[in-house]
Amino acid sequence: MANVICIVSQKGGTGKTTTAVNLAGALALFERRTLLIDCDPLGNATTGLGIEKPTLSADLADVFTGNAPIEEAVVDTELPHLRVLPGRFSLMEVEKALSLSADRQRRLRKRVETIAEDYEYILLDAPPSLNFLAVSAMVCADWLLIPVQCQIYTLEGMGQLLAIAGSLQQEHNPGLSVAGVLFTMCPDAAEGQISCPEEILGTFRKNLFHTTIPWDGQLRESSDFGRPLVLHDITARGARAYLKLAMELVHFFEQEIRPFGEPSPNSKDSIEAGAP
C-alpha cells in the first residue's frame, strides 16, 4: 500500500509545487513507483512534469465528479516509475459541482484508495489555500509535509493549518499525521541549515526534516523545461537536496532507519518524533 503524502501549506510561494515535482522525480529515480496528484487548479505540477494540459482526455476534476475512472486519468511521464494525475483549471468548478454530494470531502480518498496498491508513494500537491481541494488532499493523505520558506518568522500562521489538520483528523481522517516541516529556499549563508538558535526553535526542531532545500534558481528554470531538476541537472544543489529528501523519506518509510537514532515510524516513540 502506498505512503500517501500531502504537500501542503496555506501560504503561496513556499515551494510546494517545486517540492512535489522534484520529490516525485527523485523517488522515481530511486525506482519507487510514484504517483503525483496535482490538486492545484493552476496545474503547475502537471506542467512541471512535461504534461501538455490541453491534450488531456481526463484530469483530476473528472475523477472528482465521476466523469472518468481514476485509472484513465492517470498519465505517464518520461520517468518510467513516475505517473501523474493531472490538474488544471477545471478543478475550480469541482467544489460547486459537488456541493450537494454527501461525504464529498472523502471522495478523492475513496478514488485514490482503489489504486493505492499500484504505487509505493503517492504525493498530493495541494493548492495554496485551505479550500475544498486542499481539505480533500489532506483527507486523502496519511502524512502531511509542510514546506515553509527558510525564515523562522514563516512559522507564524502555521497554527491555522495545524488546527484544520487536527479537525480533519478528528472528523474525517483518523490516520492523518504530520511527517514534518521542510525548510525551503534556504540562503547560501545558512548552508542548508537553519541558522536559528536552539533555544528559539526548542521542541519544534524535532518536527523539521533533516534535509533542507537551498535557494537554487535552477529549480525554477527547470520547471520551464517541463522537467524536475533531478532530471534536468542532477548535479545542481537543488536536485541534490531533493534526492537527499527522497532518501530521508525512503529510510523513514521503508527501512525504518532514522538519522541520529530517532524512532522509526512504526515504533511507539515515533508518535512524538514527527519529522523523519
Add this chain to the structure above:
Amino acid sequence: MKIRITDPEIIRKQERDLFEVISENLDWEALSKVFRARHRLAKITGMASRHGDFVALKDEVAYRLDFDVQAVIGVVFDRSGNYLDVEAEILEPPSPASAAAADENAASPPGPERGKTPKPPQVETEPDTISLDQIISNRSEMILDPGRRGTPSPKPPPGQKISKIATELADMISDINGKKKR
C-alpha cells in the same frame, strides 16, 4: 400528631417504579440535545438517570430526574494564557429560540401534561459531527493570536515570540500525531 394510614414502603416502591418507567421511556436522543443546547456541551458520551423526585413547580406537580452525564469538554487558551471559548465556536451557541425551547423543556415535566397531547422536547437540531464548511469557517479563525482575542498583551521580544510560536506548533503537531489511528 402523626397517624400512619399506609405502609411507607409501598409508597417508596411505587415511586421508584414510577421513575423507573419514566426513565425507561425517555427519549434519550432528545434529552441529549436538551443538555447539549442548555449546557453547550460539544459531545455527550454517556448518560444515565440516577435519581428521581417529585417537585412543585408553578403550583403544579412536576418530576425531577437527575442524570449522570459524561461529556467531553476541551479547554483552549491563547499564548497569553487567556481562556478561549472555543467550544462555543465548535458548537454554535444556542439561538434565542433554541435556548428558550431548551428552558421550556427543562422546566416542563417529562411526563404528559394534563389535558395535552404528549410531545417530545423541541430543540433545534444540531449535526452530530462538524461539517467541512464549519471546520473551514470556524477553525480557520482559530489562530492562536493574542492580538485577535482578549486583552492585548505587551509585545514580547521577537525571539521570545517566535519561541512561543514554535513551542505551540510543536505541541499541536505532537497532539495530531499522538491521536493518529493506524
